[in-house]
Amino acid sequence: MNAVIMDSPAAIPGLAWNNRFAALGPDFFTELQPTPLPSPYWVSRNQALAREMGLEQPWFESQAALALFTGNQLVQGARPLASVYSGHQFGQWAGQLGDGRAILLGELETANGPQEVQLKGAGMTPYSRMGDGRAVLRSSIREYLCSEAMQGLGIPTTRALCVTGSDARVRREEIETAAVVTRTSPSFIRFGHFEHFSYSGQHEQLKTLADFVIDSFYPACRESAQPYAALLQAVSERTAKLMAAWQSVGFCHGVMNTDNMSILGLTIDYGPFQFLDAFDPGHICNHSDTQGRYAYNKQPNIAYWNLFCLGQALLPLIEEQEQALAALESYKTVFPQALEARMRAKLGLPDARPEDKTLIENAFKLLAADKVDYTIFWRRLCHFHTPQGHEVVRDLFLDRVGYDAWALQYSERLAPVDIGLQADLMLKTNPRYVLRNHLGEQAIQAAKLKDFSGVNTLLTLLQAPFEEHPGHDSHAGFPPDWAAGIEISCSS
Structure with a gap:
């Protein structure tokens, strides 16, 4: 397929588009079409x-779907757009930002309720600043797998429907190939959207946005005497739980800017x-985060x-x-x-007692002192009540007395x-599988050679991380020594 948008708009069988965000008006976005990629292919x-x-499987595996989710074909009923927002980045006011490499196709009425569908890596937008609007295969696979890993863990997240690739070259620290990840969410509105209109003095637009969020997602706030304060409290509580x-x-997360909240x-x-390997409370996962x-x-505290x-x-x-x-x-x-509630569940404690806080704090201190593998410790602890299980937990520590x-x-x-x-509570709370950096890296390296089996295997494991999945012990084992040398940055 050449890098041109196909002439006839496609439809998604059985599903209708809504465009509630687009209805907010042109102050909130710029309408534009994705920039097509040459010869796209399915990654996963x-x-x-x-x-x-509610997507029909034959259609989801079709060339029409491939073209649509790469940005190579128009979509009947959709209104592609890039939204504008601002934000604080690394604690400093960055001014106007926006969807620099993401294009919202619109909102699908699905079996899960309304879901916005967004193409990440589908070309430049007015908010790309110095960027090219593209995503690379590496980062697209990481986002695809991790969003589904979080979903499997029961943690609120945006989702990822698919990844498509192209041999089109993209320059980052080195030359890489392009990819597009299709993301879904009830909404992609961020803290930065509100900052944009507040800092620019566009208070009518700020009110329009706040009213839209309240009416669409926090209707109970409308009953409050001060609905906007109620919205702030509701968002604060959701963020605290996250x-x-x-x-x-x-x-x-690595880059908790306000435009990423x-x-x-x-x-x-x-x-x-x-995801932490050795437990180090001060661990910095973002190589760009020098401070x-x-x-x-x-x-x-950053969330607050x-x-x-x-x-x-x-x-x-x-x-x-x-x-x-x-x-x-x-x-x-x-x-x-x-x-504390989540940590009690990880310890298998169905009720709360005053001494639990000390028990949890002491566990964290032990893990930090010996840099114990975080995921493996909690999974092994699920079998603490058995003699052999107790010993394999003990073997993780140098400080046996402690x-x-x-x-x-x-x-x-x-x-x-x-x-x-x-035991049942712990096995449903402590995952056997998380997306460790080295597992993602192995899948990415294979994908660069057009072998996508590693990506699909990880997807299967991470969508059900609490199950044993016999035959996949290596995916649940300790990271290899070379994993410590993996560096990830804001370009990842």
Whole structure:
């Protein structure tokens, strides 16, 4: 297929488009068409998500679908656009940003409810700044796999429907090939959208945006005496729960700028992310983050800082600063409660007791002191009640005395707990599989040679990360020594 848009617009069988975001008006976006890529090919299709959305399998595997999700064919009923937003990047006001390499096709009415469909890497937009509007195969595979990994873990996230590739060359640190990842979400609106209209003094547009978000996603806020303060509180609480989820599985986002924060409390914009291997609370996964602003242990406070920025953006609508501060205050309560609840579940504790906080804190201290593999520790702990299981957990630690003291504390806490209930809860809470950097890298290197089996195998494992998946022990094992040398940056 040549790099030209096909003449006849395509339709998605059985599904209709809506364009609620486009209805907000031209102040919010620029309408444009994707820039086609030459000779596209399938890298991977997420059949499970396609079924959830109501996409017919024969169509999803067709050339028409390939052309549509590469940006090579027009879409009947869609209104492609790139939205404008602003934001704070690495703590500094960056001014106007926007969808520099993402084009929203519109909103599909699906079996999952309304879902926006966005092409990431489909060409330049007015907001590309110095960029080319393209995504590379490497970063597209990483986002595709990680968004579905988070979904499998039960963590709120945008989703990924498919990845298409092309041999078109793209320059990053080196020459790479182009790809497009199709993302879905109820909305891609970010904190930065509100900052854009607030900082530019466009308060009518700010109100229009806030009203749209409330009416579409937070209708209960409309019943409040101050609906915009209620919106800020609701977003704060969702974000607090998201941070608790990230911390509990050892997930590092890597670039928590305000333009990368979802107004719906979703994980969004997967770039230099990482799941922890050795547990290091101060781990910095983003090679571009030279000051360590977005280190793993700083993520909860950064989320609050970002929410404070959102609160400032909403002040023209809330009007009373004290109301905005009060709305943010719930974050400080919800986050620790949500994190403790998740950690209790990881320990197999069905109820809460005062001593649980100390038990959890002591576990983190032990893991950090010996740099114990985070995912493997929690998965092995699922079998703590068996003699052999206890020993394989103990083998992870150099400080055997310290571990034995904690294990005794843990055993005493487990005494009244039904062992079967405990083990079942832990096996459903502590994943066997996460998207480690080296697994993604192996799949990417094979994909560069047009072998996509590694990508599809990982997709299967990560969509059901709590299951055993016999025959895939290597995907659940310790990372190889070379994994420590993998560097990921904002270009990832």
